[in-house]
Amino acid sequence: MQHVEPQVFLIAKTAPDYQQIQGWLDFIGADKFEIPSAESTSVGSLLVTLAGKRCYLSYQTGLNLNVTKVRQDLTAFIDNILESAHGSTLEHVNYTFALENVSRVFTAEFNRHRAGIAVSEGSFRYIRFDEHIDYWIPSSIQESAEDSPEIRQAKADSREIFERAFAQMQENYRDLLQTWDYESLKQFKEKKKLTSLFRRIIGMGVATGGVWTGNLRALRHVFTMRCSAEAEEEICYVASMMLERMIEAEPDVFRDFHKENGYWRPKHWKV
Numbered sequence: 001m002q003h004v005e006p007q008v009f010l011i012a013k014t015a016p017d018y019q020q021i022q023g024w025l026d027f028i029g030a031d032k033f034e035i036p037s038a039e040s041t042s043v044g045s046l047l048v049t050l051a052g053k054r055c056y057l058s059y060q061t062g063l064n065l066n067v068t069k070v071r072q073d074l075t076a077f078i079d080n081i082l083e084s085a086h087g088s089t090l091e092h093v094n095y096t097f098a099l100e101n102v103s104r105v106f107t108a109e110f111n112r113h114r115a116g117i118a119v120s121e122g123s124f125r126y127i128r129f130d131e132h133i134d135y136w137i138p139s140s141i142q143e144s145a146e147d148s149p150e151i152r153q154a155k156a157d158s159r160e161i162f163e164r165a166f167a168q169m170q171e172n173y174r175d176l177l178q179t180w181d182y183e184s185l186k187q188f189k190e191k192k193k194l195t196s197l198f199r200r201i202i203g204m205g206v207a208t209g210g211v212w213t214g215n216l217r218a219l220r221h222v223f224t225m226r227c228s229a230e231a232e233e234e235i236c237y238v239a240s241m242m243l244e245r246m247i248e249a250e251p252d253v254f255r256d257f258h259k260e261n262g263y264w265r266p267k268h269w270k271v
């Protein structure tokens with residue numbers, strides 16, 4: 001049994017094909033539109049702009065005679081997309097996160113987000129826990145300098161109860177392995193049946209992990225819901241770490257998120 005910290009890895013994102021983009025823009029006659037380089041522009045800013053501008057053919061004036069001026073600045077263009085809730089353009093770009101040391105409390109809630117999200121989560125039917133059942137100590141029972149002596153004591157007692165509960169779970173899990181003489185089993189099918197049974201005695205606080213992919217619109221929605229003061233503490237903690245990575249990776253699409261009383265809030269709630 002070990003205490004662990006949730007970990008966020010941003011492992012993949014949509015990759016634009018610049019040659020094909022140029023071919024497409026030439027085909028539709030957008031010959032004056034300068035494709036921003038990969039060095040100067042994120043994939044989100046690029047694809048959201050290309051998709052948004054396709055709607056009105058607003059890459060340059062003259063292409064659609066109704067368009068007499070165009071926004072050259074991508075940041076201003078994307079601000080306008082967020083302002084006008086033209087959110088479907090954000091769905092063209094995916095980012096993939098690997099999350100580790102998150103609990104089943106976290107995944108049970110996070111996995112409720114279905115629209116625009118793909119999930120692959122560690123399977124307790126296959127993974128066995130005889131080595132260690134790890135868990136995160138929630139922020140609400142971590143030590144803080146601001147605590148009164150009573151709260152400090154209550155937190156210390158709670159941590160001890162958590163410790164005891166997880167140690168007990170681990171012992172029970174090992175007892176089950178022995179009861180079924182698990183080591184002697186040869187067939188994978190038999191092992192799977194038993195690990196599937198044993199997982200029932202593990203508490204929701206157990207650390208697990210997986211891979212989550214979301215399009216930019218879905219991610220904005222998830223962060224709006226889950227980085228707020230009303231959200232469960234672990235999901236808020238992890239979602240806030242994910243959001244910080246996205247603000248760095250896609251500043252145009254996420255810069256309207258700002259901190260208020262310690263929690264991230266977007267300027268544009270529904271895009």
Ligand SMILES: Cc1cc2nc3c(=O)[nH]c(=O)nc-3n(C[C@H](O)[C@H](O)[C@H](O)COP(=O)(O)OP(=O)(O)OC[C@H]3O[C@@H](n4cnc5c(N)ncnc54)[C@H](O)[C@@H]3O)c2cc1C
Nearest residue numbers: 109111112113114115116117218221222225226230231232
């Ligand atoms: C503070 C909080 C408390 C919660 N408490 C509970 C609880 O007690 N019990 C419980 O069961 N759940 C609870 N939830 C989960 C909540 O009900 C949602 O299931 C979860 O937040 C997923 O969000 P979403 O519905 O926006 O889905 P997403 O899949 O993230 O969808 C994004 C948006 O797409 C649209 N959309 C998605 N699917 C459909 C659809 N099928 N039809 C029409 N429009 C769709 C909606 O506009 C939706 O907001 C809670 C969530 C929060 C944030």
